[in-house]
Amino acid sequence: MYYSEKQKGIKKSIISLAIIFMMLVSMAVVPVEAAVVPAIDFKNVTGEGKDAISLSDKRNFEAVLVTDGSISPDEVVWAMVRKAGAQDEKIFPHKYLGGKLEDWKVWNTQKPYFTNVATEKYSVDGKDALKLSFSTEYFLDVNRVDSPRGNRNVILDHTGDFTLTCSDLSGKILGQATVKVNPYDDYRTHKELEEELLDAKAKADTINGLYIDVLSVGKSTQGYDMPYAVISDSKASVENYHKQNKLAQEDPDAFIKKINSGADYKIPVLYSNIHADENPGVDAPINFIWDIVNSFENGGKITYNILTGFTPEGEKQLKLEMEQQGIHWSELIKDHVTGLGFIKAGNKTSGPVDLEKYYTVESYTLDVNELLDNIIFIVVPSENADGRTNNVRQNGNGFDLNRDNMFQTQIETQNMTKLIAEWNPTTMIELHGFVSGYQVEPCSPPHEPNFEYDLFAENGIKSGEAFGIGAIANNSDFNSYVMALRDYLVSDEKGNPYWQEPWDDMSTNYTPQYSMLHGTVAFTIEVPAANQEATKSLEHGLIHHGAYVMENKDAFYKNQLTGWARGIKNIDEPAIRDWYVDVNDNIGAEAEIFRPKYDGNNNFFPECYIIPLDGKNQSNIEAAYAMQKFLLDNGVKVHSLNKDVTFGGTTYSKGSMVVSMYQAKRNVANGALYDGILITAWPDLYSEPITAFGEMRGFDYTAIDTKGLVKDNMLTEIKVPQTAKTCFTGETGGEVIIDNASVAAIAMVNKMLSDGIKVGFIAEGDYNGDFVVSYGNFMKYQDKFIVKATGVKSIAGAQTIKKPSIYIPGFAGDYSV
Ligand SMILES: [Zn+2]
Incomplete structure (x- = not known):
């Protein structure tokens, strides 16, 4: 709603500006020259891409200016200039203002950026003209704008509209055209991104069977909106989902029965980005929205390529490459993987592969009406609006938000995790860069012990491969991908399986791993580069991921519901234990370390946590109340004792907070409160996995593991965070x-x-x-x-x-x- 109102406001001010402008025009004398500078016809003649300069593509251009025939090609000067940068001067004080074509250089070199520059006589419909031809080089000397990393910041100083001018030798401008310079064709600044979401909504408003709402997740540290789009077939479907979401959490078993008897329902799927300078991750989800909107010009169909199997040559190559690299597919996953997209064909990283040689490549047509019959998409182009504006990784406080999803110290992560807790996405993908092998998850072990991992694995692997297949089969540069859980188990010196690369999901401070605590099948994608092909590949990955989830909706939702049902009954599922392997992938070998059981209830989860809020039993009142707010914001049910009770010699006062482990969001609560584990046998982890808020934030708490000690009639639910007092x-x-x-x-x-x-x-x-x-x-x-x-x-x-x-x-x- 926020954005619709804002849009109306903008329209109103445009109208009033227009009125003022008309008044000014009627009073002013218009200079003759301003109105008569002829237009140059500027074109990209490469055969692909927009009529714009892309800093990461080599292109050929032509610019044609009709003349009176009196001027010859050697009497003109071409330039590309502008008076001001396109970005806010305060953030980008070193904007590039351009100059003569020969003044433009490849960044940090003396090499000309414009090459093959030539002007010739030409004619247009019998009229004399001059034609400029030129080519562009890679602006950063490579076909991408993410590398070297330090150069990402120069990009926006060069981005935006320039004026291409043709002048005579006296400096008189004979013709001009506006030329856009962009990192790659589909790059949008944060402002452009906001405008495009509104454009997509406006177009959707004219289409039957398509509904888009553009909202704000909240404000960023620097005060920008964090826009997101909800895409469905109708507003009523979105409202129905919210009702369904409430009922499903109250009684997941009942909803599973409904599914089994053929109920009509939709599931929410979230696509987002967090590291805003991993640019294609921001642009691909917007392309995905446009693919949905524009498909209705084609009867609601999107057609693209997928890999459906191996050719005999492909079978051989797969086996050969796996042997050469010493890759084992774990016993735990080998029945779920196909290996499609694995073949690198001699490349060290994800590069061009002759897909037809190794795979059966087929055309696939996605029916968008059917897609929206089954899925509601929530698209957050970037959770990090500050980072997108500044083209950096961090938010305005200098924080890496992707180390803060559980801690939630930053406003952006607080907003985003609230959105996740509110929607309970059944699956989510967060788009990142840059891993040269094109990395898809699920992650390799060790896994965070609060996940219902057995429910996650199969859907995770299969939908991860679906993403990979869509991503690599529809672009020319990146035709293979790696999956951490599939491909990172290699041979050690003795030839035994060994988890070498630390790409684990132990830390819930990453958005996907945080959302897994809510039962979401979630992962991170790491694209190899920032350029147009990479953006296109992510876009097709999302499309085919959506198609896969649509076809397997029941399996996804039933697993999420089963996770919640386990929570409500506080079940410690034995099947999870297999997934806690040791570093040599021995099945279940570290289950005791990762999921130790309490003596009292023989369960990894306690019965409940008691967090005193009174001065007698609580030394850190502020942190204890903050924990209450955290749990409520994250969708956890919280109670208080309605009388004094004594357990194990300790009397807990009336009003003490009780966090029961008998609830759908048990895993979120325990993920925040359990005291963590000491991992010694793994050589490395990707990042710090400790949460243990009681210990880390220093409040007093007790885990109760005796069944039946805390009874329902002792508890009153707290729905709104209470105010802490000294x-x-x-x-x-x-x-x-x-x-x-x-x-x-x-x-x-x-x-x-x-x-x-x-x-x-x-x-x-x-x-x-x-x-x-x-x-x-x-x-x-x-x-x-x-x-x-x-x-x-x-x-x-x-x-x-x-x-x-x-x-x-x-x-x-x-x-x-
Ligand atoms: Zn990242």
């Missing part, structure tokens, strides 16, 4: 001891010191390490910081703290661009 007990009027057990306590003391208030540090006795201030001073700050504090008449042994001076050498944001 907990003060003890005597008033004397001194107050501030429990030094939270960030809030330190922040309170720092603020007091900076306000000139006397603060003591206790270095002995029961309160060793805590702070002390007067009761009067404490009361002035007690509602600004959430702390635990105890009032006493007086306390001995405190030392006055001096206000510290701290040197902070800038912050990451200053160095991030």
Whole structure:
């Protein structure tokens, strides 16, 4: 809705501007020259691509200017210039303004960017003309704009509209044309991307059986909207899905029965990007939206190539390459993989392969009406609007958002994870770059233990291969891909299987792995390069992934529902244990390490967690309440004790928070709260897998593993996050001891010191390490910081703290661009 209203606002202001402009025109004298500069006819004559300059493609162009016949080719000068950069001057102060054609150079070299430049006499419909021909080189000296990495930032200084001018030797402009310079044809700036989504919606509004809504996930750190599109066959379908989503989480078994008896339903599929300088990952999902919209000009059909099998030559080559590289397909997956798309045919990376030689290549026609009968697409072109605007990896705070999906310290990840918790995508793909082998997931082991991995594996592998097949069969540059779970098990020195490459899914700080806790079949795709072919390949990967999910919708949704049903009954599924292999791929060898069981209930999951919120049992009140908000925002049900209860000698007060493991989103809750595992036998992991919020954020919690101890009649559901308050007990009027057990306590003391208030540090006795201030001073700050504090008449042994001076050498944001 947000975007529709905004669009109306823009239209209104355009109308009022137009009125002002007409008034000005009627008053002003229009200079004669401005109106009569003849237009140059500018064309891309390469045979492919748009009539625009692409920084990552070599192209041939022609520019034709009709003249009066009096000027000869050696009496003109051609230039491509502009008065201002296309981007915000504050972000891109070093914009390139162009110059004569010979002034343009391949970046960081003295090589001319425009080559084969020639002007000749020409004629157009019998009229005299001049024709300029020229070619372009690769602007970064390679056919991509992502490499070398440091050069990604120069791209937007050169992107945007330029004016191609033809002047005589006196400098008089004889003709001009607007020429767009783009990193590759389908590249869009963040602003262009927002406009295009609205254009696609406007076109969809005119098409029967197509519904697009453009919304904002929220604001980014730098205040940009994070736009997303919802694509379905009608608004009613989207509303129905939200009802279905609620019911399915309440009673997943009932919904499975409905599916078995042929119910009509749709599932949500999410496509997104997070590292915004991995550019094709942003543009491909927008192309995908246009493919859907434009298919209706063709009866709702999209036709493309797929690989359906191996030729005899292909069978031989597959076997040969697997042997040469020592690749084993794990016993756990070998029945699910086809290997289609594996063959590199002599390339070290994903490169051109004679697909017809090795595979049966067939044309496939996707019926978009059928697709939208089964799937609702949620497309977030980039979660990182700051990064797209600045063409960098990080958000405006200098954070890598793809290390923050579980921690959720940044507004972008908070917005995105809320969207995931709200929609429960059945499957999702996040598009990244750049891995030269063209990497598709599922990930190699070890796997995060809170996944219902046995439910994920088959659909993950098969839909991963479907993505790969669509991606490589419809472009000329990238005709093979690798899949981590399929291809990274290699022979060690003795010839035994060995998981060499760390491309694991242990960390839930990546968006796909976070969403797997919700039962989503999710993965990351790593495209090899940033250019047009790479963008096209991702686009076709998404299309064929969508087609595969459509054909296997029941299997996908039933598995997600089964995961939730396991949650509601707190089932510890034995079939998961096989997937916890050791580094030599021995099945189930590390199940005890990854999924140890509690003694009390013989289950990897406890019965519930109790997180006290009162000063008696909770030392970090602020963090405990923050945990409550986190769980509610992430779709987890939270309760509180409606009376005091005593378990194992500890009395938990009425109001203490209870997180039951008997709920659909049990895996999300346990993923946040379980205390992690010590991994020693794996040589490397891709990134840090520790969450364990109780330990890492320092609040008190207890995992209860005795069945039946916490009964339903002891619990009241908390639906809205409660407001945290400072907990003060003890005597008033004397001194107050501030429990030094939270960030809030330190922040309170720092603020007091900076306000000139006397603060003591206790270095002995029961309160060793805590702070002390007067009761009067404490009361002035007690509602600004959430702390635990105890009032006493007086306390001995405190030392006055001096206000510290701290040197902070800038912050990451200053160095991030
Ligand atoms: Zn990335």
